[in-house]
Structures are given as structure tokens and as C-alpha cells.
Amino acid sequence: MSWYLIAAIFVVGIWGVIAIPNLIKKVIALSVANSAIIVFFVYYGSLSGRTAPILSPDAPAGVPPVDPLPQALMLTAIVVGVCITALALALIYRLYKRYGTLDARTIERAVWELDE
Amino acid sequence: MNSVALLVVLPFVGSLMGLAGKLARAPRFFSIAAVLPLVPMAGLLAMSLPAVRAGSVISYAMGGWPEPIGIVLHLDGLAWLSSVLIVVIAVAVCVASFCRTGYGSSFFFFLMILISGMQMVVLTGDIFTLFVSFEIVALAAYVLIAYDQTDAGLLASLKYLILSTVGILFFLFGVFLIYRDFGTLSLATIRTLASERGGPADGLTVTRSIHFAVAALCVGIGVRTAFIPFHTWLPEAHAYAPHPVSAILSGVVIKVSFLAMIRIVWTLSAGYLNELLLWIGAITSILAVIWALAQSDTKRLLAYHSISQMGYVLAAIGAATATSLTAGFSHAVNHALFKSLLFLVAGTAIRMTGERDLFRAPAIGRHSPILAAAFLVGALSISGIPPFNGFASKQLVGTALGGSPAYLLLRITAVGTMASFIKVSRIVVPVFRLSPRRVATPASIDPLVTGAVAPAGTLILFPAIFLALLCLLSGLFAPSLAAFYSDLLAPAALRQGSPVAIAVAQPGGLASLYKSAKLIETAIVIVAGWLLYRLVLTPPGKRIAGSIKRIAPELRTVLLYFVVGLGLFALFAYV
Numbered sequence: 260m261s262w263y264l265i266a267a268i269f270v271v272g273i274w275g276v277i278a279i280p281n282l283i284k285k286v287i288a289l290s291v292a293n294s295a296i297i298v299f300f301v302y303y304g305s306l307s308g309r310t311a312p313i314l315s316p317d318a319p320a321g322v323p324p325v326d327p328l329p330q331a332l333m334l335t336a337i338v339v340g341v342c343i344t345a346l347a348l349a350l351i352y353r354l355y356k357r358y359g360t361l362d363a364r365t366i367e368r369a370v371w372e373l374d375e
Numbered sequence: 376m377n378s379v380a381l382l383v384v385l386p387f388v389g390s391l392m393g394l395a396g397k398l399a400r401a402p403r404f405f406s407i408a409a410v411l412p413l414v415p416m417a418g419l420l421a422m423s424l425p426a427v428r429a430g431s432v433i434s435y436a437m438g439g440w441p442e443p444i445g446i447v448l449h450l451d452g453l454a455w456l457s458s459v460l461i462v463v464i465a466v467a468v469c470v471a472s473f474c475r476t477g478y479g480s481s482f483f484f485f486l487m488i489l490i491s492g493m494q495m496v497v498l499t500g501d502i503f504t505l506f507v508s509f510e511i512v513a514l515a516a517y518v519l520i521a522y523d524q525t526d527a528g529l530l531a532s533l534k535y536l537i538l539s540t541v542g543i544l545f546f547l548f549g550v551f552l553i554y555r556d557f558g559t560l561s562l563a564t565i566r567t568l569a570s571e572r573g574g575p576a577d578g579l580t581v582t583r584s585i586h587f588a589v590a591a592l593c594v595g596i597g598v599r600t601a602f603i604p605f606h607t608w609l610p611e612a613h614a615y616a617p618h619p620v621s622a623i624l625s626g627v628v629i630k631v632s633f634l635a636m637i638r639i640v641w642t643l644s645a646g647y648l649n650e651l652l653l654w655i656g657a658i659t660s661i662l663a664v665i666w667a668l669a670q671s672d673t674k675r676l677l678a679y680h681s682i683s684q685m686g687y688v689l690a691a692i693g694a695a696t697a698t699s700l701t702a703g704f705s706h707a708v709n710h711a712l713f714k715s716l717l718f719l720v721a722g723t724a725i726r727m728t729g730e731r732d733l734f735r736a737p738a739i740g741r742h743s744p745i746l747a748a749a750f751l752v753g754a755l756s757i758s759g760i761p762p763f764n765g766f767a768s769k770q771l772v773g774t775a776l777g778g779s780p781a782y783l784l785l786r787i788t789a790v791g792t793m794a795s796f797i798k799v800s801r802i803v804v805p806v807f808r809l810s811p812r813r814v815a816t817p818a819s820i821d822p823l824v825t826g827a828v829a830p831a832g833t834l835i836l837f838p839a840i841f842l843a844l845l846c847l848l849s850g851l852f853a854p855s856l857a858a859f860y861s862d863l864l865a866p867a868a869l870r871q872g873s874p875v876a877i878a879v880a881q882p883g884g885l886a887s888l889y890k891s892a893k894l895i896e897t898a899i900v901i902v903a904g905w906l907l908y909r910l911v912l913t914p915p916g917k918r919i920a921g922s923i924k925r926i927a928p929e930l931r932t933v934l935l936y937f938v939v940g941l942g943l944f945a946l947f948a949y950v
Contacts, residue, residue, distance in 0.1 A: 273541065296551065
């Protein structure tokens, strides 16, 4: 069930990037889709054990620790995602200052007509 | 820290120099300091050649953690050749960037980050590090495309950002599936697991989720490599970037991602994709050349040709014959050389005359004949005229494809390429402007006569001559060069379980490059290209070109292509 839910979040994100013309909302949708992938990894990792993967003498014996690798990978993926979002918003801000709109269709029409 | 780690670390140190220049207010000094690490990189690569040529792999485990856990860099034949290509183009582009004073040291910061990221892409041994290095390359590329902050540059960068981020999400999903099924991300370990599970050929292709994973990985990389249907960001991004950036983007950035894809396809034994790659390559090359022919913007025309020429590379690899890897790789290298040259010279011409439209731009030939000659070398190379390198590698691609029907499409592409380079040569050579429907520009407003044209600077001549010489030399010594490539590529391919047996190209087989039959074929291409060029300039031709030019898909349509492409790749596995 959870798998389908995560897949649905991913699909919603991709749909948002495709269908919503507002550039800010496109970036939000990208972040949503990105989060869905992150949840995929983290949820899969969480199924592999029942306690934190810390090597210490007072760790509960007999309880398998979770696989730490997916979490470590996703930390990196989150950082990458933040960079992408920040850069995208900076670009959109510049475009907004010049065209006064966030509508992707309007801006696309205005910009590509420059070279006609 | 051995030479492999230094290949990644040195450009990164250079980028820090660029950053220091931003703080220290001495941009010129620090910009030069930023690009200097390219010199020791070239030295390191030269020193590691004997070991790599002997077939050994130089590895470096970051932080001392070995293969399945840590990040390990491998320098094998394929990585060595790609690394050399990156350094050669980077040197030319960095020298060219100093011609314009407008690029501060922050420009070199991003340029060196881009180079460092590309080195990571070619050296890395696991697919998650591949994802991270793709994103490093991409982030640097987005900033560089928008560096001049023109409207078109900003929007092109944003469009590239959105498309390739969606692509990389699919890639990451593929990484997830691989990790779920194999419990590891290192390509070497996946390879071992695959052979343990029963035969290198079919051990992996049995599970459906791996089919889907391969499809997702290919879509993710396909966006970076820009083959149809994932190509739509490229014309704008490469056309409206600053000129040196266009050169490096078209020259190497689209190629390193493709080389990463070859590794993944080998490792996962996804040989069944070959036929799909062959046809995608052929269709990519012909469609892109039609669009290129319709363009009137110089840099957009060149950008479409990058897509078209990558189609050749893709088709050669997809043909999966004994010479296909050597052929594909030679064409990738040669394309990097002549396309960087063309972008650098065309960019300089645009900077001199201030006119991007090739019908309105005055020819710079009389003003700086050396640049014009260099441009013509590039144009002759890409059109496949002997003795330049494009001829050699296109013939190799033809050999690799053998009698495949896809080769017919590539032959038509060659005609289109010829025609569009006759068309674009009018920015350097005045002779092509004698077309009847043109009104001559009165001398009083011709910027070349009135002196309104900016000087080219002498610094641009060095990269132009350097690349033009390389185009000529790699054409003249093509047979021995191809033997050298296959020497280096064969062990790398076998180690990663390439399903294709790679024969070392016999010198005898390649010496037949200049046979009279092939020269006659080239002559036919030239004549047909000239006819096509005249045809495009007739009124109906111009009307068709205009309507083709207007078919520019919107962002949302493009994203739908993605999903279709993913389905296509996944479906192909089941059939």
C-alpha cells in the first residue's frame, strides 16, 4: 500500500511539472517528485531492520539494525535537490523582473520571438 | 593520493582560485591561476598512458574505503581517452574565454567545477556517484548558460534545468531499483553478481524490474546526451550560452554522459537495447539535420548539428559490430574537435559583427582570414570531406553499420550536413553571398567597411589554429589513431562485460579509407548537398524552412515525450 502511495506522490509531482504553467509551482512540483524518490529509498531502508545502525555497547542485542546506506545516499540527494531548487528560483526571479509574469507560456512566447 | 584522484581534485583547486579572485579583487591574476591546473592534468594523463595501454586499471578508493562501500575512481582505457578529450577541449575553451574581458573569475570558477564534474563522470565506478557528478556538471552548466543574463540565456538555462532534473529523477529511480535488487551500487560488484547468477549474458536481463531500471537510467542519461525524443532543450541552451560555453557544452558535456551510458549498458548486459539505440541514432541524425537546415540563427544551426552528429555516434554504438565501439568513439572525439572549433569561431564572428542571423551577418573572411580558414576546416570536417577527420570517422561509422538499413538515413544526413554548412559558411566567406535574391549591403553601412566591427583579438587565433590542426592531423593519421583507440577501448570493454567482441582494427582494413569508391561517394554528397542548398534558398524552400522552424515544442509537450520515451525503452526489453 505504502509503495503505491509513494508512487502516487511521484506521479503527482511529474504531472505538476507538465501541466501547471506557473513557474514557481513547477519548481514546487519538481521538489515533490524529488521527495517521492527520496521517500522510496528511505522507506525501503526502514524495512531492513528495527533499530538505529549505531555501533555501541549498549545497543539492544538481537534487534537487527537498519541498512544505513539509503539514508546516507538520500542526504546527498536532498542537498543536490536544494541546490537545484535555489538555482531555479534565482533564474525565475530574474525572468519575473523582466517580464512581470510567472506564466511559462507567456515568457516562452516573448523570449523566443526575439530571434524571429 | 594518486594520479586518478588528482584528475578530479586539480580542477577543483583551480575553481577555488576562481572563487578567491572574486574576493581578492584581482580577477585577471586569479582567472589565470584557476585554469593553470589543466597543465598538470595533461602531464598526469601523459604519465599514466603506458600503464593504461598495458591494459591495467589505476584505481583510487576515496578515504581508503574499498569497493562495495566507498567511492572508488577507476582510470581505464575508456576513462583515459575521455579524460584526455576533456582536457584538450578545456584548454582551447579556457584560452578562448580570455579573449573577452567580460568574464570575471567567477566564470572560471564554474568552468573548472564543470571540468571537475566531468572528470568524476568518466572516472567513477558506481552509479550513485555518477548521479552526483551528473548534477555537479549540470549545476555548473546551468549557471554558465545564464552567465550573460540575457533573456534567452536565462530561459534556456531554466528549460534545461527543468528537463534534466526530471530526467535525473528517472535516473535516481533506476538507481533505487538497482539497489533494491542487487544491494550494491558499484558497477564492478554488479558485474560480479551478474556472472554468479548464471552467465554474463543473461544473468541480469531476466527480472522485469531490471529492465525497467535500465530504461530509467537510459532516459535519465538520454536527456543529457540529447538524443530524440529528449533533445529539445539543447538548441536553445547551446545557442544562447556564452560562446566558449557553447563550445565546451557541445564539445564534451554531451559526450561524457553518453560514455557513462555505454558503461551502464555493458555492465547490466543490456545488449538488447542495441537495436533501439541504432534506430534512435539514425532517426536523431536525420531529423536534427532537417531542423538545422531550416535555421537562420548561426549558433542554433550549429546546435542542431550537435544533436545530429550524436546520432551518428549512437547509431555506431548500437550497431554492435566489431568496429562499432572504435567508430563511435572516433566520431565522438572528432565531433568534439570540430564542433568546438566551429562554435568558437562562429562566436567570435558574432562578437565582431554583432549579428547572429547568418543571412544578415557580414562575412568576416576579408577581415580575419585565419579565423575564416579555421572555420572552413571545421565545416569541411563536419561535412565529411577528405582529408579532414570527419571523413575518416564517418567512413568508420559506415563500416561499423555494415549493410544495416539505418545507414541509408545516415547517408541522407550527410547530404543535409553538406547543404547546411554551405549555408553557414557565408558568415566567413563572401563568395556564398552571391545568391540572386540578396540585396548587397551598401558599403556605407557595411560594418566591415565602416570599421564598426570589433577586433577579433589575437588570443582567439591560438585555440582556432590548435583545433583546426587537430582536425587535420586526426584526419590524416586516422588509421593509426583508430588502432590506438581500439587498443585502449578493448580491455575496458571486456572488463565490463561488453557483449560485443571488439576486434583490434587491422591497419589494412583502415588503409582502404581513400578508396576511389568512397571518394566518388563523397563527390556525390557534395553535389547533392549543393543542390539541396540551392533548393532551400528558393521561395518554396524558404517557406518550408520557416514552418519547420516554427515547430518548437512547448515545455509541457516535451515532458510528455519523456514519459513516452521511458515507455519505449522499457517496452523494448519485453518484446
